[in-house]
Amino acid sequence: MTKNTKVNFNLYDVIRYPLVTEKTTRLSEHNQVAFVVSRDASKPQIKQAIELAYDVKVEAVNTVVQKGKTKRFRGREGHRSDVKKAFVRLAKGQTIEVAAGA
DSSP: OOTTOOOOSOHHHHEEEEOOSHHHHHHGGGTEEEEEEOTTOOHHHHHHHHHHHHOOOEEEEEEEEEOOOEEEETTEEEEOOOEEEEEEEEOTTOOOOSSTTO
């Protein structure tokens, strides 16, 4: 990716936030990071957004859509929103420190 590449979208409309859980923290041992992303973002858009936002080289992007659950609150049914997660594999020697504040 060159520095002169035109971006047709806002980076932070694609990348919502890094996903920090026990499982995703263990992924860092395998050079992977997890993010919650926009549901209409494509893999190439996610790759480009991560590379530009964090200045790293991305090898692969895998995505999964977690369907929202039906939950009850005070006797009324509600529905959680669907969430799209992106699991990003970085090139050797590249890191993104997402759990630095803990």
